[in-house]
Amino acid sequence: MNVEFINPFLSSLVNVLSTMANTKIIPGKPRIKKDEVARGDVSGLIGMISPQIKGSFSITFEAPLAIEVMFRMLGERPDGINSDVTDMVGEITNMVTGGAKRILADKGYDFTMATPVVVSGKDHTISHKSEGAKILMPFDSDFGKVHIEVSFDK
Amino acid sequence: MNVEFINPFLSSLVNVLSTMANTKIIPGKPRIKKDEVARGDVSGLIGMISPQIKGSFSITFEAPLAIEVMFRMLGERPDGINSDVTDMVGEITNMVTGGAKRILADKGYDFTMATPVVVSGKDHTISHKSEGAKILMPFDSDFGKVHIEVSFDK
Numbered sequence: 001m002n003v004e005f006i007n008p009f010l011s012s013l014v015n016v017l018s019t020m021a022n023t024k025i026i027p028g029k030p031r032i033k034k035d036e037v038a039r040g041d042v043s044g045l046i047g048m049i050s051p052q053i054k055g056s057f058s059i060t061f062e063a064p065l066a067i068e069v070m071f072r073m074l075g076e077r078p079d080g081i082n083s084d085v086t087d088m089v090g091e092i093t094n095m096v097t098g099g100a101k102r103i104l105a106d107k108g109y110d111f112t113m114a115t116p117v118v119v120s121g122k123d124h125t126i127s128h129k130s131e132g133a134k135i136l137m138p139f140d141s142d143f144g145k146v147h148i149e150v151s152f153d154k
Numbered sequence: 155m156n157v158e159f160i161n162p163f164l165s166s167l168v169n170v171l172s173t174m175a176n177t178k179i180i181p182g183k184p185r186i187k188k189d190e191v192a193r194g195d196v197s198g199l200i201g202m203i204s205p206q207i208k209g210s211f212s213i214t215f216e217a218p219l220a221i222e223v224m225f226r227m228l229g230e231r232p233d234g235i236n237s238d239v240t241d242m243v244g245e246i247t248n249m250v251t252g253g254a255k256r257i258l259a260d261k262g263y264d265f266t267m268a269t270p271v272v273v274s275g276k277d278h279t280i281s282h283k284s285e286g287a288k289i290l291m292p293f294d295s296d297f298g299k300v301h302i303e304v305s306f307d308k
Contacts, residue, residue, distance in 0.1 A: 044283075047201025047210075047268020056201075056271050083281065090283030114201020114268050115284035115307060117210050124275035127237065129198075129244030131269075153269060 004107060006030055006135055009057065009148055012099030013139065016092060017146075021072040023065075025146060028138035033149060040147065042066050042081045043126055044093030047114040048101075048152075055130045055152030057097050061089065065144035086118040093118070096148070158261060160184055160289055163211065163302055166253030167293065170246060171300075175226040177219075179300060182292035187303060194301065196220050196235045197280055198247030201268040202255075202306075209284045209306030211251050215243065219298035240272040247272070250302070 010027055017023045040060035047056050061069070063081055070088050071077040078085055093116040101111045119126070128134050128151035137148045164181055171177045194214035201210050215223070217235055224242050225231040232239055247270040255265045273280070282288050282305035291302045 043273075045199060045271050045273075047203075047271075049201075049203055049266050049268050054266075054268050056269050058271065086279070086281045087283070090281070093283075112203050112208075114203050114208055115210050115282065115305070117199050117201075117212065118281040118283060119197075119199075119273045119278055120281075121275040121278035124273055124278045125240070127240045127244070127272040127274075129241070129247075129270045129272060151269070 005104075005150065005152060006137065008100035008103035009096060009150055010137055012096045012103070013059070013146070013148055015099060016095045017069065020092075020095070021069045023069055023072060023141060023143070025139040025141045028140065030135055030137045033134040033136035040145065041122065042085060042089050042118065042120040043124065044089040044116050044118050045126070046093050046097050046116040048097060048111045049114070050109045050111045052109060053152050055132065055150065056128050057093070058126055058128070058149045059089070059093055059096060060126070060147045060149075062144035062146070065141055065146055068143040081120045086120060090116040090118045159258075159304060159306060160291065162254035162257035163250060163304055164291055166250045166257070167213070167300070167302055169253060170249045171223065174246075174249070175223045177223055177226060177295060177297070179293040179295045182294065184289055184291045187288040187290035194299065195276065196239060196243050196272065196274040197278065198243040198270050198272050199280070200247050200251050200270040202251060202265045203268070204263045204265045206263060207306050209286065209304065210282050211247070211254075212280055212282070212303045213243070213247055213250060214280070214301045214303075216298035216300070219295055219300055222297040235274045240274060244270045244272045
């Protein structure tokens, strides 16, 4: 697992939140994730398969940031994580992996994505069960944090 | 989404728990899932892709059943849902979808699976974001319940 698999997701997320929700996020330093605690309240998960490699991607929002993004994208401000918010997180999961897919295709990796699944709950844990390292990328914003995780079999 | 997509997962789960953990489970009636509450404490999720259709599968164990299965498969009885249990749930996710994949291949659907992700947490919710109905299949056992959910785009 090398940096050429990390940057496409990082740049795609920055781009999606900027263009779709007019929200600026500041990337922190990517690191290897050793524990299983999700860094937030609602997570989108999706499987990714290419002929050479397969793995999984997740994106975890703190609730205040998810709600602010919801408001900026759709003009609604729900009280908490409801099914509209999980729908939005599923869409963002599709958009971020779709953007990364286009960048990775230019590098010769032709990924197909499964359909996303969205998980919520205080203190939920997420464990990617592929063979490779789990890379955790933190981002900060004025409204809270968002983290993405990617893990591929090589 | 029709019954030919449901029974392969049902029979594969019954078979995996019987052969790998000597645990008998009794299938209840499959139904359409309308809410997002996971029926348990630890869930394995995996994306499935075929040329014709894609979707996602999840399996959710109540903690006492997950721990009993762990004991029967590996001889260890952890106090709660730890990383050994999430590893086992990831393996069961692979085995159940692998068994279903073989049955579905005989019907002309050639699925590839992504790598599993395991989620835990009290009262976590799971929302499959594919286009089709979410089918919930309950199973009972002497040690607690297990539910599987499948959702495909058609």
